[in-house]
Amino acid sequence: MLVVFYNHFHANSLGIVRAQTPLVESICKQAESYEFCCSTFSSHLRTSTSDLHGLALISIAETIEHVRDICDRLIPQLLVSNYINSVGKQRIKICQSDYNESLEKFFGAFASSSRRSYWEVIDWVRDGANKAIDCEDVYRRYDPISVSPISADNHKVIKLVEITLIVVQPLVTFV
Secondary structure (H helix, E strand, C coil): CHHHHHHHHHHHHCCCCCCCCHHHHHHHCCCCCHHHHHHHHHCCHHHHHCCHHHHHHHHHHHHHHHHHHHHHHHHHHHHHCCCCCHHHHHHHHHHHHHHHHHHHHHHHHHHHHHCCCHHHHHHHHHHHHHHHHHHHHHHHHCCCCCCCCCHHHHHHHHHHHHHHHHHHHHHHHHC
């Protein structure tokens, strides 16, 4: 037992993430980033005992946590930053609005998932992801074209949504 614990701890300390259950493994193999998917689930204690319903709730909760961090920490920091010009501040305010709406969408997805209304979950998470995409696009559509200062965060939201959709897909066939 000690050897298993050491190997698991040592692998995680090296940044190697392993799926904790065959169910998580099968889900993460479908994701664009296997490692990202596994790390998303490995941070939750309930993953090892969760069925698809539980994993849907975990993936949505992880998305909510990330979107909330963007709303509460990242965007406010950027708005007071001296490194962003007036155009950049105008754009990040648009992103702030987009992310506030996105957070509402993901809360709706969590509530729908709690009720096992998985078709609604799909609609909610797609709408939430579209808000992150809108934030990304505001930097690409208008001059001066630039890279969003939260581009990596926008992409993380999209990857989290992908995981949720992978988890929920088999559930909609059972409803």
